[in-house]
Amino acid sequence: MRKKIIYLDYASTTPIDSEVLKEMLPYLKEKYGNPSSVHFLGEEAKLATDNARKKVADVLNCLSEEIIFTGSATEADNLAIKGVIENCKLSRFHRGLTTKSEQIENCHIITSMIEHHAVLEPIKALEKQGVEVTYLPVNKSGIINISNLVKAIEENTVLVSIMYVNNEIGAIQPLKQIGELLQEINELRKKSGVQKIYFHSDAVQAVNYLDCDVKKLGVDFLTLSGHKIYGPKGVGMLYIKKGTPISPQVLGGGQEAAVRSGTENVAGIVGLEAAIEKVKSQKLKVKSIEKLRNKLISGIIKTIPDVQLNSSIKNSLPNIANFSFKGAEGEAIVLALDQKGICVSTGSACSSRSLEPSHVLLALGLAEEEAHSSVRFSLGRYTTSREIDYVLKILPGVVERLRKISGYSAR
Numbered sequence: 001m002r003k004k005i006i007y008l009d010y011a012s013t014t015p016i017d018s019e020v021l022k023e024m025l026p027y028l029k030e031k032y033g034n035p036s037s038v039h040f041l042g043e044e045a046k047l048a049t050d051n052a053r054k055k056v057a058d059v060l061n062c063l064s065e066e067i068i069f070t071g072s073a074t075e076a077d078n079l080a081i082k083g084v085i086e087n088c089k090l091s092r093f094h095r096g097l098t099t100k101s102e103q104i105e106n107c108h109i110i111t112s113m114i115e116h117h118a119v120l121e122p123i124k125a126l127e128k129q130g131v132e133v134t135y136l137p138v139n140k141s142g143i144i145n146i147s148n149l150v151k152a153i154e155e156n157t158v159l160v161s162i163m164y165v166n167n168e169i170g171a172i173q174p175l176k177q178i179g180e181l182l183q184e185i186n187e188l189r190k191k192s193g194v195q196k197i198y199f200h201s202d203a204v205q206a207v208n209y210l211d212c213d214v215k216k217l218g219v220d221f222l223t224l225s226g227h228k229i230y231g232p233k234g235v236g237m238l239y240i241k242k243g244t245p246i247s248p249q250v251l252g253g254g255q256e257a258a259v260r261s262g263t264e265n266v267a268g269i270v271g272l273e274a275a276i277e278k279v280k281s282q283k284l285k286v287k288s289i290e291k292l293r294n295k296l297i298s299g300i301i302k303t304i305p306d307v308q309l310n311s312s313i314k315n316s317l318p319n320i321a322n323f324s325f326k327g328a329e330g331e332a333i334v335l336a337l338d339q340k341g342i343c344v345s346t347g348s349a350c351s352s353r354s355l356e357p358s359h360v361l362l363a364l365g366l367a368e369e370e371a372h373s374s375v376r377f378s379l380g381r382y383t384t385s386r387e388i389d390y391v392l393k394i395l396p397g398v399v400e401r402l403r404k405i406s407g408y409s410a411r
């Protein structure tokens with residue numbers, strides 16, 4: 001028999017909404033056409049993807065043609081980052097500004113130290129090829145300092161990639177401010193004929209709670225994922241501002257305006273659209289999620305000694321609480337809670353099963369040991385007060401037992 005599940009890992013993935021699933025099912029069964037086929041089944045599938053594109057575009061306040069569907073947010077992040085850099089180096093080469101061997105060294109990217117691996121890894125790969133990169137530090141709450149960003153801008157800066165919300169601690173970056181700043185800088189650069197700086201943001205964790213109007217944010221690229229918003233896995237999307245040059249990263253049949261080839265995941269795209277539409281009607285639940293998160297935080301602080309809250313309450317999402325439990329391994333806590341049917345994560349396990357200390361927590365200034373003792377609780381649409389009570393009943397004993405094993409005595 002399946003044990004009782006207390007799911008507090010919504011930042012890793014969300015259960016699919018039953019209405020979203022219902023919208024998707026016909027495209028997995030009777031409406032199985034390929035949108036590129038000219039017959040009626042193909043036409044039906046094309047209509048569904050066109051309609052989804054239009055509705056997603058409405059939510060983001062952009063044009064349908066500015067939405068490119070991908071196989072994941074990871075793919076969308078890779079497309080934005082590699083696509084911009086590749087295009088810049090090609091255009092520089094064609095304009096005779098560089099020799100072939102110098103093409104790539106001339107580009108500079110600014111990002112933050114706490115990005116998701118889906119952003120950091122393509123950037124690191126480009127860095128190995130000679131691209132210059134500035135990794136902005138963050139303060140104790142996980143927020144970058146705008147003046148550090150200004151100082152980092154060089155004449156060869158072509159891309160700023162800053163996530164909207166961090167997946168481990170929920171920190172919200174001042175995206176709108178960055179967008180306005182880059183707009184001003186780009187106007188000056190335009191007058192003097194200097195390359196524009198493009199602005200990309202990974203907004204995967206933001207959509208459920210924050211306004212993702214691309215015009216208000218001032219972004220050129222915005223990444224989203226289906227499975228973080230109660231939609232399906234295996235589908236993501238990239239907003240690409242009209243007229244932004246980008247080199248495709250997946251070549252083939254020329255689907256998605258030849259920016260991302262491959263037969264469209266029609267059911268996934270329909271699911272992503274249904275999920276993002278539903279987010280609007282769920283915004284009212286935010287206050288109750290925040291109340292439950294605060295109950296969890298105060299309950300943990302009251303009942304367990306020597307704990308440290310790594311996520312800030314201000315400037316962060318209302319659903320994430322990241323704690324370090326001194327003297328107890330985060331992984332061991334996660335496994336012990338799993339035995340009781342409680343699903344949570346360590347921050348570092350969000351994208352892989354790596355046992356490395358979280359780069360995000362290290363960037364906040366935590367010692368390796370503190371980072372290793374961290375656990376992320378992320379609440380969502382279906383979290384109840386009784387579930388929080390249950391966690392608060394189980395967790396103190398788990399931490400106490402693990403501390404005994406490690407020989408740690410709490411204050």
Ligand code: PLP
Pocket residue numbers: 011012072073074075116118163165166167202204205225226227234235236350351
């Ligand atoms: N970006 C952020 C901030 C995430 O939290 C995640 C998922 O953990 C991703 C990107 C990757 O999303 P996907 O699983 O759709 O590739």
